[in-house]
Amino acid sequence: MSVKLHGDVEQPCNLLAFWVLGFINNIGYVIMIAGAQEIAAGGVGLVYFFDIFPALFVKLSGPYWFQLVSYRQRTIMGAIWMLLSFLVVANGKHSLWLQLLGVAFSGLQSGMMEATFLAMSSFYASPVRCLTCWSSGTGLAGVGGYAWVAILHIWGGLSFQTTLELASVFPVLYLVVFLFLLDTSKLPPARTCNYMPIPDSSQDKDAVVAVVTAENTKDKLKNELEKGEESLVFDALTMEFKAKVKFIMTLGPYIVPLTTVYLAEYTMQTGVWSAIGFPVDSKEARASFYSSAGLAYQAGVFISRSSGVLFQATRPILYLMPALQVLLLVFFTFVAATHFWYNWGLLSLCFVAGLLGGAVYVNAFTLLSRETPSSHVELALSAASVGDTVGVMLADCAGLFLQGCLYSINHLPGATISVSC
Missing domain, CATH: 1.20.1250 (Growth Hormone; Chain: A;)
Structure with a gap:
């Protein structure tokens, strides 16, 4: 990974992508919370639990397995989970536990992808700008999610089921923005899409062998060493x-x-x-x-x-x-x-x-x-x-x-x- 200068200029398309991805990532979670009484009128706390606990689980465990799954694969998985969350809750209205399963898919998606995109910002020229755009998008999702339910369901008269089914457009947009708007060439290939191991001591650091599996990563490493920057790409699986x-x-x-x-x-x-x-x-x-x-x-x-x-x-x-x-x-x-x-x-x-x-x-x-x-x-x-x-x-x-x-x-x-x- 290259050393980032926080004053570096980031491509506008990447900043827009982080903003839109932040908005879409959190809007599913907010829609579920906004419609909690529709899902379980007498057990709103259950909806909160099934939305939050899966997110907590994946965030706690993620740092120990995220390196095994590329950013592209995680994004596709997140889009699938988001789509499943809307469809399962919408079509499981006769089974509370089926709807809660759909809510859990929403929690898994929002939790995994928040951790994923926060980490992903470190690969871009200006992490601070990317993080700010991501944060701004997630902030607007709070208003957008409640507005989606209010406009379509409460004021528009559509059923909550239809409101959720219409929200299925968001996972599609999620993939479109990631694949076609965001410059994913900055992301490492699957085998090198890993976290950098933290050596336990200076002796361990000297003993670590750099493992580089892609030509573009070699070039980045060479450029950094020529600049006198200390940056080695290690195999996270050895950590x-x-x-x-x-x-x-x-x-x-x-x-x-x-x-x-x-x-x-x-x-x-x-x-x-x-x-x-x-x-x-x-x-x-x-x-x-x-x-x-x-x-x-x-x-x-x-x-x-x-x-x-x-x-x-x-x-x-x-x-x-x-x-x-x-x-x-x-x-x-x-x-x-x-x-x-x-x-x-x-x-x-x-x-x-x-x-x-x-x-x-x-x-x-x-x-x-x-x-x-x-x-x-x-x-x-x-x-x-x-x-x-x-x-x-x-x-x-x-x-x-x-x-x-x-x-x-x-x-x-x-x-x-x-x-x-």
């Missing part, structure tokens, strides 16, 4: 499992902020915001605030995820933003319990929550790409992507508890779990 684990454990400064900010913001969404309404005892009022808060949040996410080339957070700022998100969680919980500030002005802080969440996402990955040695960036970006998914999983549990507690305080029926507070 020991414990060496990968050892390296991934060093990514805590990037993973922990991601986990923390997602834990806080998704706890707000799944637990706290559902217990706010004007008046709170009106189910319709609570639903209205929840949907409005979600829209304000998604708008903030899109704006901040698009800011990667305009602002690069330092580590202290990266750590400060999750702390502020936790303070917002505490604030909204206090508001839901006491009603001390109880009006639509709260939406401004929902927007701020989106800004913080999106900013941590894009800045964690762009900072990682800047601070990590070039030979390690591919593995690092893929492995660090687990942070947001872990945060969402933890938030599902915390959100259920907080919702039950706040429903109890406000004497509201209908909490998923009963908690006395």
Whole structure:
């Protein structure tokens, strides 16, 4: 892998491709979440679990097998999983477990391909610009997914089944953009599409033999050595499992902020915001605030995820933003319990929550790409992507508890779990 200069100019077609791929990659996940009540009205938590747990599994395991499957093969597999997710959920309406299987396909696709495209950015001239375009696309997917369901199903009157079947166009576009818009010549062939092994010591490093299996990779290596850059392409299959684990454990400064900010913001969404309404005892009022808060949040996410080339957070700022998100969680919980500030002005802080969440996402990955040695960036970006998914999983549990507690305080029926507070 060549050393990247973060100021390098990237081809516009590649930047557009990363943006579109980010949008399409996440829109299936959002559509499933937006239609969770259509899939399992009495068990929305099940839909969240079957969408998130497969993504967590593939992100945790991916760094240890991704090198065996080329980027092209993974993209084709992801498109197939996305198509299956829409068709299985759409045609399994008489079987909850069949629909949940379809939701699981969506989770597998979004999880594997997020890790894949984050890692893929390391092969392009400007990883920061590619990461920013990817992040911006994923940010807009939050709005796009809800809009797809609202426009076609809620306002347009189409059945949820038809809404999902029409979404089958997205996996087709996924492949078209990857195969015909993105410059995939920058990606290594299947046998060399691997992560760079991290030698356990300087002695091990000296003993490693470079394995180059493609002529273009030889040329890149030769050019880098002529420039005096230290860059060797190693065979990732020779890297020991414990060496990968050892390296991934060093990514805590990037993973922990991601986990923390997602834990806080998704706890707000799944637990706290559902217990706010004007008046709170009106189910319709609570639903209205929840949907409005979600829209304000998604708008903030899109704006901040698009800011990667305009602002690069330092580590202290990266750590400060999750702390502020936790303070917002505490604030909204206090508001839901006491009603001390109880009006639509709260939406401004929902927007701020989106800004913080999106900013941590894009800045964690762009900072990682800047601070990590070039030979390690591919593995690092893929492995660090687990942070947001872990945060969402933890938030599902915390959100259920907080919702039950706040429903109890406000004497509201209908909490998923009963908690006395």
